[in-house]
Amino acid sequence: MSTRNAGDELGNFVHAMVASLCTDVEDPVERLSAIHTGMNSAKALAEDLQSQQSVGLTDFAPPLLLSLLFKGFRAAKLEDKLPLGSNLIVSNVPGPPLQLYMAGARIEHIVPVGPLTVGMGINVTVFSYGECVDVGVQADPNLVDDPWELLDGAKAELDRLLTAAG
Known part of the structure; x- marks a missing residue:
């Protein structure tokens, strides 16, 4: 949040x-x-x-140190031994409501890419820009066999919600 x-x-x-x-x-x-x-x-x-x-860990630890810690955590297979609080990250990032340009070209979409941390199978990041909403999904292939199956299910549930809401 x-x-x-x-x-x-x-x-x-x-x-x-x-x-x-x-x-x-x-x-x-x-x-x-x-x-x-x-x-x-x-x-x-x-x-x-x-x-x-x-103070929190990310307030003082540089990204490189955190990356090394996560790699060591994974190399020791600690995610198999320690329970994780979750294995999914969902973020909603409000972007700029106005039209943006780069080198004179109109930016149509901003596709979000969120981080996958140790033990996190999926990261879903929703990013609003102007009147559009774009969704980026990252999946750890070691933890998620078929991310397309999840996306198909998410689309079906969105269709159900839109139908039910009228």
């Missing part, structure tokens, strides 16, 4: 949180409502916890 405050300098200000995808709720509209309620609760809890946190 974003932790950016009005007046913050440029850059990412984010905090991880865990929430349910409510896959046990059959009706797509009820599922979306349950996810929304759960996300609001998780966000409130994360904000409370963050206000009590003085």
Whole structure:
């Protein structure tokens, strides 16, 4: 979730949180409502916890050091021995609402690419730009046999939601 405050300098200000995808709720509209309620609760809890946190690992560790730590974690196969809190990252990144240009050419889409960390099988990043919404999906081939099957299922569920919502 974003932790950016009005007046913050440029850059990412984010905090991880865990929430349910409510896959046990059959009706797509009820599922979306349950996810929304759960996300609001998780966000409130994360904000409370963050206000009590003085510093996090990514606040002082350079990316190269984190990369080496993750590689060592994977080389030791610790993800097989230690339980992970999750294996999916979903991010919603609000992009610029106005049209952008590069070297005079109109930018049509901005395709997001989110990080895969140790033990994370899938990263889904949603990025809005102007009136478009683009989705980027990264999958670890060691953990996800057929990412296309997941994408087909996600599209089918989106179609169900749109039909149910009218």
